[in-house]
Each structure stands twice: as structure tokens, then as C-alpha cells.
Amino acid sequence: MHGLKYASVNPMKRRYLPALLIFLMVFSVVASGCIGGGGGEEKTSTIVIGVTDKVTDLDPANAYDFYTWEVLNNVMEGLVKYKPGTLEIEPGLAEKWEVNEDSTVWTFYLRKDLKFADGTPLKAQDVVRSIERVMKIQGDPAWLVTDFVDRVEAKDDYTVVFYLKQPTSYFLSLLTTPPYFPVHPNYAPDQIDSDQTAGGAGPYMITKWVRDEELVLEANPNYYGEKPKTEKIIIKFYRDASTMRLALQNGEIDIAWRTLRPSDINSLKEEGKLKVIEVPGGFIRYVCLNTKTEPTSNVKVRQALAAAIDRKEIAEKVFMGTVEPLYSLIPNGMWSHKDVFKDKYGDGNLELAKKLLQEAGYSESNPLEIQLWYTPTHYGDTEADLAQMLKEQWEKTGMIKVTIKSAEWGTYVDYARKGQMQVYLLGWYPDYLDPDDYTTPFLKSTANSWAGTGYANPTVDELLTKAQTLTSQDERAKLYEQVQEILAEEVPYIPLIQGKLFVVTQENVKGVIIGPDMIFHYAHLYKE
Amino acid sequence: MARGLGQYILIRALMIIPTILILYTLVFFFLRILPGNPVMAVVGTKNIPPEQLEHLMEMAGLNKPLYVQYFDYLKGILHGDFGVTLAFPMGKPVWDYISQRFPATLELAIWAFTVSVLLGLITGVLGATKKGTKVDTSMRLYSIIAYTLFIPWFGMMLQYVFGIHLHWLPTSGRLDPGVDLHTITGLYVLDSILTGNWEALVSSIRHLILPALTLGIVLSGAYTRLVRNNMVDVLSQDFIRSYQARGVPDRKVLWYALKNAFIPVVTLMGLQFAILLGGAVLTETTFSWPGMGTFLVDRIDYRDYNAIQGAVIFFAFFVGVISLIVDIVYAILDPRVKY
């Protein structure tokens, strides 16, 4: 409540103090009991956050991008949630839950006092309605529900039961994703409601929404939990990072969030007038290698490409130190992660690369010719530089000739899915925080068609399926370690880097907490 | 006469239809040459099962045969329906975007247009009255240089000097954050005046200055030349000479000449407006101006067929209407025009 007090000190008020006192007296008589210890006439505290990401779709049945998920996380809540700043699951709308032996039936007991922002009560039936809605609409993230949940039932007003299709040990992490969030009855029952602002039962509610320009959040008076420290959050949408940086430097915004350029972050750090807060992020970048077509169908070629890459140089030169090298698909810091590529190939290991290339039948006079694809806008300005740097590193072997090609996103994705590219850059944002989400979609032959590498290995499939059903983390970790070893041996993907997140704020902004889920919960923010 | 004019206007108005049809057809098929589609752009690298992908394609109406898609959209257009966006988000009327973005472009265009005509008149008249002198030559050079200014470069230089270096003017957007404006027309300057919101008025004008100057100066070159040449022609005509002989003051003579020289300038305006809209794309990108240009560029990234088609059709329609208005004004101004 610190912020509220300071924001209220304002010279205007002193002059009108007598009038104000009278008003307050009358007001407090009228309002006593209703408001409790609230600030009464205090000026609402406001924090302005700038972003270059867009809010695409305010409907959790169809929203499937990180920033929109963040907003939804602030205006809605799931049955369970992550404890701020950690990967620990804590009760959300459900105060407790139980699970049967083989983790296929999950029962959740809701809090009794739940209400949507407008006061409408939230019952178990609303949870069921919202999840069935996602299953019916079949929007982009629907698979997060439909792949796992067979059906969901309300036993009574406060009990929800999920029957799963197969044992899923990490179901609780799935529950933290927006498709599982209960939404207000105002959401159209069987179609996407992109601009619906009714929200769910989160700490904030949406009070103004101008697409691509501004989103205003205000504290939800009916939230069951602790009141947000800052009453009002204004989110300003910027078209590019330069503009957002200027706005921050001119004091027009309090926080610059997703996503400043590496160069901007560096200069702001050097300048030292603003706070640059660094948070580890779970998004990863990697090179995909087509295992079906020549010449990358040759495992020696793939290994050579992996060996020649120097991740440290990439992190330094292209990303100016705003990312860290990554030697596996499972990100640094997540349980079961192993630096398999570092152990096997090291960085910029030209000798090994040359040896492997020779074994594959290439030489300086008969170089390996490859096409490296990238997409110009989806991953930001640095993408072209990343492609150039890879080209340079590979060509350093003297036995590889790289042609850089590009296609815009919609086409790029199509090429990837159809396996029409040879060597190409992609990135991955996790859907749920579990090693499964960093391995199964890439390596399991029934789940990796989107990536187009054509990779299939029965042993890996088996290991992954087994890991999905086990409940012991230690046992699962062993399996994932095995999978990573195979990954480094067969190289359908070459992990490159893992992102970090940067929040740049004015000196007086406090309470920036971002956990491994990379979601910024605004409720902890306050100004001093 | 009146009937003639009416008929003329009608025919010219009808001419907009084939224009729109041709551009729509071009864009429709061009967009579909390459693989990839808006659903792909949304799905991206996500691990979405094939059945769901199928369902998404169906929702977007992309699994229908091409000709059906072609005529469906066309049918919608005839009813003034521009379709719905197909990506980020799916299903929002394109018209909502156009009606939000177009006023921004229009406002920029109006101011840039005013700047260009004013500058063109001043430099053109200067050149004509000082014909053959150094002033004339420098105005001619101005016209060529202005014409070949590269909008992003020029815009960036202005941003650098007036925004980043001197901190005099904002370099992007339309309003300062925190300034609340109740929009009526979407033209912020006009809206601020209508609602008596002085803070917003100052803010919106400050934001307009750099982009309008950038685009306005670049476009002024063509007017400079035309005004100068016309003024020279008119000034050498008999009726002006007779005025001068009769001792009519110079300023008045100049005024007559200007009025006469202005008629051909009007014809240029229609064409200039198309160039202006092209230039607006670059200006908007440089200054992060939330108009139709940036909308188009964003939507092209997503391959949002409906939005791109809608924007192009809207542009074609708008250019058509502007040139129609210009033609009518010209027809009224110049009685020699035959319908």
C-alpha cells in the first residue's frame, strides 16, 4: 500500500483540504462498511507499461501468443497458479485438489466466495462451461485441452472433475495456461470473442481497450485474493522498439517491457539512468535440419554443422549478450537439462567439423552446399544478423558454402511443415513448463510434423511416452537425459541460444516479479 | 451544360468499378501464388494436430475452391462488407480496422497535402516572378531535390535533429500517452477542436509536424515546377500584358495570374494523391504512424488475405473518388473542358 500513500500527496489537495475533509466525512458515513479500510478519495495509483508485442485476441479460446497470455493471466485466473517467481504450483481458484492413482482423474474444490469482476458468482459450472467452450471452438490453443482432457464435470457448485485421455503427470502445469481459465458468461458460447473485455476472476479487470493503442486495467474489486498494489495499469502498444525506448527515456512510460532490442538494452544499461532488470527466459532458438533430404540426411553433415557453430560468438555479436548459449533443447536451469552439445562438440570446433565433412565426402574443392532459411520479421531485427553469423561460422570450415534465403512468416511455416527447407531457423516458446514440452514436440515422431525435420526414432518415441506417464521426477529426469544424448548424436536440431527477458523501468518502480513462466504479474508492481 | 456535367460525373464514377475489380483480381491471385496462408501464420511453430489445422482452415474459409473464395469476397464487397481478418485475431471485421486506421492516414495526407501545395505555390511563384535569375534556378533545383528525397531518410534526419537531438518534437505516434481524446471523426486535430480539448490539440499538432513536413516537402517539388511553368505562361499572355499596360498594380496582376495558373495544378492533385498514399506507407513506417500503410505492412506479414484485399480495394476506391472530385473541380473551374 506504499504506492497509494505517496501518490496521494499532491499540492492541490492541501488547498482544498477543508472542503475535502467535509466531503470525506460525509462520504465515510455513506460508504462506511462497504469499503472497509480502502483509500477513499485517494488518487488512484497508475503505472504505464510500454510493449511492442500485440494483444491479438482477448479470448482464451483462441489466444496463443505470449503477450496476450500475459494479459489474460492478469485479468483471469486458473484453478491453480505458479507461486510468484517460482515453478511451484499453488492454489488459485481451487483451494485444494486430489488425483487418482494413475493421474487420469483430477478433482478440484473451488473457493466458495468466487466472483467475476462485475460481481457475477463463479461456480464449478462456469469452469466446465469455459473448458467445454474451448473444446467446441477449436481455436489455436485448443489442443492444450483436447489432447489431454476427455471430459470435464461439475459434481456440485464447487467441485470440478477432469477425466483425462491418458495419464498426464504434468496436468497441473497445463492448468496454468489460459485455455483452462474460467471466463465470464458474456463470452459468446460457441464462437471466438476477440474483443470481449469481461474477463475472468483475476486481480485486474479491463476498463478500456483500443486495439493496437491502449489497454487499461483496473483492480478487480471482487478478486478473492490480495488487492493489487497498483490500482491502475495502462499498457501502451508501440509499433517498434525505438519508439518505446524514446518514450521510456522521456518518462512517458514507467516500464518498457516486451521487447526492446539487444542494442537498446545495452545502451540503456550503459547510460545507467534507468533500472534494467534481467530475468531468465524459457524461450529457445535452434537450427532445424531436414533429416529426409540430401545432404542433411547424412548424420555426419548434421554433426559437422553442429560442431562448427560458435554459440558464444552468436550470443555476444548478434544478441549483444542479452541471451545465453544453449547446448540442449531443454533450457538451462530446468530439471534434467544437460549440456549435451557442449560435451560432444564444444563451440566452433572447426577441426571436428572438417573431419566429419571429410568423412561425409566433402572437401575444399567439393564443398557442402546448403541453403539456410530465416524469416525476417517474426523473430525480430536480429534474425538476419543471426543468419549472417551462422553463414560466416559454417564457411570458416572452408568446406561449406551457404546461401541465405528468406520467406515471410506465413510461407515460412508452410515450407517448414512440408519439409521443403533444408537448414532453417526456428524458435520455441513453451506452452507449459515441463521438459516434456521441450522434447516431445521436437523428437516424438507422432508430434513433430510441424517442425518438418522428419526425425523419427522408435527408441526416442518410447522413452518420451514413458516419461509422460511416470510421476517421479527423478525417474523422468533419467529418461530425458537419455533423450538428450540421442539428440546430440543424431542432430535433427542444433540448439543455439536461450533468451533472457529484460524489463527496463524508471528508478521508482518496484515489485517486478517474473517467474520461469515468463508471465509478468502486474499486481505486485508499485511506485515509490 | 448541367446535364452534361452530371453525365460526365456518372461515367467517371462508374469507371471506379473496373479499377477496383482489376486491382482486386490482381491482388487476390498474387496473394495465393506462394504456399503459406494466414492460418499457418497464426499456428506458427505450434504443435497443432492436423485435424485441428483442418478445422482452422475451414473457419477461415480457406478450404473452399479458389473461385468460390474469389466470388464470395467480391459479393461481400458489393454489400460493403470487407470480410473478417484471418489472423491475429481471426474473425474481426476488416472494416473495424479500416475505420480506425484510415482517419490517421487521412489526417496525415491532408496536412502533407496542404504543406505540399503551399510550398509548391510559394516556390513556384517565386521562380516565375524571378524568371531567369538565380532564384528561378534554385527553385528549380529545389523541385528536383524535393522530388528525389528518400522519405525514410529525410524523416529520420528530421527525427534525429528535432526529436532525438533537440527534443523539440515527438518522433512517432499521434498523441502523447495519458492524453485522453474523445474521437468523433478520427482526425485528432479536428476532434480536439470539436471537443475543446486543448491539451490534445497541442499534442496532436506536435505529433503531426514532422511526418507532415516530410511527406509534404517531398511532394511539393512537382507543384513547384508546374506552378512556375504555368505562371510564366500566363504572365506572358495578352490579357496580363494589357492589365499591366493599364497600370493595374503588380500584386493584383500576380493574383490574376496565380488564379489562372492554378487550374492545371488541380489536375496534378489527383495523381499526386496516389503518390501521396504510396509515400504515406513509408512515412507511416518511419514515424510509427498508426494508419493504413502500417496496417497493410503488418497484415502482409500475417498473409491476412482479407485484410490485404480489403485495404487494397479501399485504397483503389479512395484514389478513384479523389480523382473524381479533382476532375469535377477541374471541370467547374475550367469551362473549356468538354464532357
Added chain:
Amino acid sequence: MEIAGKIAEFLFGKKPGRGMMLFGLTIVLIVLIMAIFAPWIAPYDPTQSSDDVFAPPSGEHLMGTNRLGQDMFSRIVWGSRIVLYVVFIATLISMAIGIPLGLVSGYYGGKTDRALSVVMDSIYAFPALILAIVIAVVLGPSPLNTAIAISFVYVPTYFRMVRGQTLSLKGQLFVEAAHAIGAKNREIMFKYILPNLAPTILVVFTLSVADAILTEAGLSFLGLSVTPPTPDWGYDLRVGQPFLLDGYWWLVFFPGVMIMLLAMAFALIGEALNERVSLGTR
């Protein structure tokens, strides 16, 4: 020899606009030399990164270095190749399509002529850059594709000019005379009418080249023209923009100046030619 002398006289003779002509030709010549002798002029490999990033202009790096430590001067020198290539291919394509179509359409008239005119007018009236953007995106970034996208929007320019002139020449005496001596239609179009259009075509050519340079730069600026590490002026301007905030002006300043100098050179030549041509016809 005599023809050469005439051309020289036409180009450099003491006529109005001589200064403009000389200035324009000089710039074009310099850029041509840059393009042809790029490997010898450029001190560094334009695509080679180095640790010397964001170096301001100095003796070592005449125009400084960029974020990857590439030498900007070398990139400018090599970049001239792309611009010239794209612009000339684009102009040639649009001439190859626009001129014959305009001739035939204007000469024969009739329904085809009317239909063609409507199509051409529609494209002509539409904002050129916007159309080029749509086409360029679809074709994907490569110099040749960019050239095709640009050529598309200049076809109507040639078509309209040639058609109009053909219409007015069709009725003139020398054409009727040619008919009288039994010349075939094709002969009349290409042997009698076309040569008469040459001066005008030359003017339109230089002016459309000037315009195409700006269009190419615009497409590159929007990231639609080349893939890295190909040096290209418009593209370098685009990637340099974010760094203006840090005061690295040279990343933006030099590419932009080159784009405009080259466009201006062609515009000046066109302007000077235009005067000569209109002097001749008056």
C-alpha cells in the same frame, strides 16, 4: 562519327540545362565505376563481420562500421551493383512490355485498346509503391523478384505514353505516305512511328529510372528486396534506423545520401533531356 557527334552535341551542347546534364552524368558515371570496379575500390569484404563494431567514420573506415563490424564504405560501393541491376532490369522489363503494347493498342484501337487502357489506367492510378509491396512480398526477396515487382508498376507509364503518341502520329502525313507505298502495319509501327518516339522514350526512361531507384529503396527499406548479407542501400538504411537513437548517424546517413544522389542524377538528366526534346518539337 557524325552520329556520335550529333549525340554528343545533343547531350553536351550549349543548351539550357547543360549544367544539370553534366552533373547528372557525372554522378551516374561515378556510380557505374563503383559498381564495375567494386572489388578493387572497396577496401574490405562488405559481408565480413569484425570486432570493430559501430566505429565512426575515420581514415580506416571512411563511412564507419555497422553493428556487425562490416565496413559501410565497402557496403556502399558494392550496394551500387544491386541498385543498378534491379533498376535497369525493372525498367527494361517494363519497356519491353509497355512499349509494344502501347504501339499496338494505339495503332489498331478498338476493343482491345479500350480494355487494355482501362487495365493500365487502373494500375497507373493506384499508388505504385503499395502495389509493388504486395507483389514483392509474394515473390519473396531477391534482386530479380524485386525488379519484377517494380517493373509491374512502370508498364502503364510506358504504355500510356507510347499509346498517346502513337494515336497522334497515326494521322500524320508520313504515316499516310507509308501506307500509300504499301508498307505493312508492323513496318509502320516499328519503322516509322517508333523511331519518332525515341526522344520521348528516352526522357521517360531516365525519369522512370529515377523513380524506380526510390521505389527499390522503399522496398528494401521495408525489408522486401534482398537477403543479407547482400549489401543494399535501402536495406542498410532500414537496419541502421534503430541505432539513430544511440547517435550512430553514419549507418543511415550515407546509404540515404547515395540513394538520393543517384535518383537525383537521373532526374536531372531526364529534366535536361526533356528540355531538349521539347525544344526540338516546338
